[in-house]
Amino acid sequence: MDRQVIGAEAAEAAAEGGGAGVPPRPGAPAPWTARLPPRVPGGRAGAAVALGVLGAMALSALLAPVLAGHDPVATDTSATALPPGSPGHPLGTDQLGRDLLARMLYGARYSLAVGVAASAATVLLGTAVGALAAVAPRWLDTAVARTADALLALPMILVALTLAAVAGPSPATVVAAITVTGWMPVALIARAEVKALRGRPFVRAARSLGLTRTRIFLRHLVPNALPPIAAVAAFEVGHAVLTESTLSFLGVGIPPNTPSWGNMLTDARALLLTGQWYTVALPSAAIVLLIVAVNAVATGLERRGAGEGRTW
Amino acid sequence: MSGAVLAVSGLRVRVGGRTVVDGLDLVLPAGRATALVGRSGSGKSLTARSLLGLAPRGAERSGEALLDLGGGRTVDLLAAPPDRLRALRGREIGYVFQEAQASLNPTITVGAHLAETLGAHGVPRGRRRERGLAALRGAGLDDPAALYRAYPFELSGGQAQRVALALARALRPRLLIADEVTSALDPVTQAGVLDVLRADAAGPDGSGRALLLVTHDLAVAGRWADRIAVLDGGRIVEEGPARAVLAAPRHPLTAALVRAAGPLGPPPDPGEFAEAPGAVR
Numbered sequence: 300m301d302r303q304v305i306g307a308e309a310a311e312a313a314a315e316g317g318g319a320g321v322p323p324r325p326g327a328p329a330p331w332t333a334r335l336p337p338r339v340p341g342g343r344a345g346a347a348v349a350l351g352v353l354g355a356m357a358l359s360a361l362l363a364p365v366l367a368g369h370d371p372v373a374t375d376t377s378a379t380a381l382p383p384g385s386p387g388h389p390l391g392t393d394q395l396g397r398d399l400l401a402r403m404l405y406g407a408r409y410s411l412a413v414g415v416a417a418s419a420a421t422v423l424l425g426t427a428v429g430a431l432a433a434v435a436p437r438w439l440d441t442a443v444a445r446t447a448d449a450l451l452a453l454p455m456i457l458v459a460l461t462l463a464a465v466a467g468p469s470p471a472t473v474v475a476a477i478t479v480t481g482w483m484p485v486a487l488i489a490r491a492e493v494k495a496l497r498g499r500p501f502v503r504a505a506r507s508l509g510l511t512r513t514r515i516f517l518r519h520l521v522p523n524a525l526p527p528i529a530a531v532a533a534f535e536v537g538h539a540v541l542t543e544s545t546l547s548f549l550g551v552g553i554p555p556n557t558p559s560w561g562n563m564l565t566d567a568r569a570l571l572l573t574g575q576w577y578t579v580a581l582p583s584a585a586i587v588l589l590i591v592a593v594n595a596v597a598t599g600l601e602r603r604g605a606g607e608g609r610t611w
Numbered sequence: 612m613s614g615a616v617l618a619v620s621g622l623r624v625r626v627g628g629r630t631v632v633d634g635l636d637l638v639l640p641a642g643r644a645t646a647l648v649g650r651s652g653s654g655k656s657l658t659a660r661s662l663l664g665l666a667p668r669g670a671e672r673s674g675e676a677l678l679d680l681g682g683g684r685t686v687d688l689l690a691a692p693p694d695r696l697r698a699l700r701g702r703e704i705g706y707v708f709q710e711a712q713a714s715l716n717p718t719i720t721v722g723a724h725l726a727e728t729l730g731a732h733g734v735p736r737g738r739r740r741e742r743g744l745a746a747l748r749g750a751g752l753d754d755p756a757a758l759y760r761a762y763p764f765e766l767s768g769g770q771a772q773r774v775a776l777a778l779a780r781a782l783r784p785r786l787l788i789a790d791e792v793t794s795a796l797d798p799v800t801q802a803g804v805l806d807v808l809r810a811d812a813a814g815p816d817g818s819g820r821a822l823l824l825v826t827h828d829l830a831v832a833g834r835w836a837d838r839i840a841v842l843d844g845g846r847i848v849e850e851g852p853a854r855a856v857l858a859a860p861r862h863p864l865t866a867a868l869v870r871a872a873g874p875l876g877p878p879p880d881p882g883e884f885a886e887a888p889g890a891v892r
């Protein structure tokens with residue numbers, strides 16, 4: 300439906316502008332509608348497909364021991380650098396003879412778990428800080444908002460890198476680094492939303508009924524501020540997975556040898572120009588697919604909210 | 612001052628450096644409904660909200676507002692600390708807002724609203740549902756059990772107003788303030804809601820209760836209030852029994868309001884309202 304509308308608009312624009320050179324014939328399908336780029340996934344169908352992709356990824360990560368058939372860290376000197384499609388190694392092996400399918404599946408466990416944990420921590424911390432700032436005394440509120448602004452202006456990868464380097468590589472460090480560098484957008488949205496809600500009649504009514512400030516905050520302000528936060532939360536998953544891969548690639552994330560998509564990229568870095576493109580392509584493709592899927596779901600969430608008359 | 616549920620004297624409210632309420636005196640007798648009438652922007656709602664400490668941030672209040680708590684105890688609402696005032700809100704003073712639908716939290720059910728309000732004032736968990744259902748019934752709602760489970764968006768405008776009314780009345784407050792509650796309702800629903808409010812003040816157990824009806828509608832004031840107080844320029848310019856005020860208004864603004872409201876009266880002159888003395892600056 301949307302496609303048709305866009306097509307109609309394009310046809311109108313072309314007819315009005317006259318620059319297209321082809322006068323539209325009434326009744327005939329406008330030929331240039333087909334040249335419009337297909338809509339990016341993000342509509343309802345896009346979100347459903349993306350959810351399916353995410354579900355499949357999560358399931359294969361969960362079932363890694365069943366599906367893999369190999370130990371992801373076991374080396375096999377008789378089968379090194381096999382291309383995809385080799386017997387017994389559907390995705391091939393790396394320089395040390397480790398099965399790439401097993402490493403991809405086990406890597407999904409780390410990447411997904413770290414992504415989910417880090418984004419959950421980010422959203423929880425951001426929501427708590429932002430919502431509390433909104434009801435705090437003005438000086439404290441201003442201090443929180445300016446701190447968030449200042450941190451947003453820093454190159455985040457530098458901050459995350461420093462944190463991870465100081466604390467040493469471990470999944471917990473990665474989660475902490477992502478949380479510390481990612482809470483600001485969530486906090487600013489939560490703060491703005493709670494501030495706007497404070498003036499709403501139902502909050503005034505709750506006060507007039509003698510409810511305590513704590514109760515009004517927890518029952519009336521925060522739950523009503525959640526829909527826009529939920530949309531950002533989905534984007535935060537993508538951000539977290541990407542940061543995890545980056546930190547692991549730089550050697551300060553998930554400890555080396557542990558399969559994670561970022562570590563696989565680190566190992567494969569030297570093989571970029573030696574013809575073993577798949578060692579780089581597989582984890583990269585998985586990361587891209589995951590982030591596109593998460594963002595499509597986030598966009599879907601956002602649109603559903605917009606359909607309910609919200610504008611954020 | 613016996614028989615007065617609330618006695619306000621010399622109430623002054625300044626908002627942003629502007630004096631909006633300027634030396635207002637008002638007595639709300641027990642068992643009576645008093646209408647606070649005035650034009651839009653005359654400070655009616657601000658007066659009512661100031662009494663509960665719900666005026667906008669930065670509003671400065673002075674004067675005295677003595678609420679009778681029974682047994683010879685009174686409390687000055689303008690001097691009470693915030694915590695004391697919070698405990699009085701809902702329990703001793705009920706406030707019903709104009710925008711009923713918007714004054715309900717969209718994420719929780721009607722029952723959760725009621726249980727929460729009752730709980731905030733110490734009603735034990737086990738008795739909240741029963742008291743909540745009784746409050747819904749008391750506000751003139753049929754099938755309270757179904758409404759108890761309903762979310763605000765499932766209610767009609769009239770139902771929402773009655774739910775808001777049930778919330779404000781749930782703890783049987785001594786003073787009920789209704790702020791333009793019927794402006795958005797059809798005449799039949801309006802009459803139903805006002806009858807409930809009126810019955811509170813006049814009912815058999817209502818001897819110690821008072822109703823303050825904030826309205827710009829003289830027809831509503833005349834039919835449902837015992838007394839009318841006309842607010843203009845931040846002070847009461849005329850006060851008396853409803854019948855007397857409507858039949859023989861003494862203040863020019865009251866006269867203009869009566870003429871504007873009266874279905875048989877002549878239409879007001881275009882310049883009349885602008886020239887009324889004491890117009891809000």
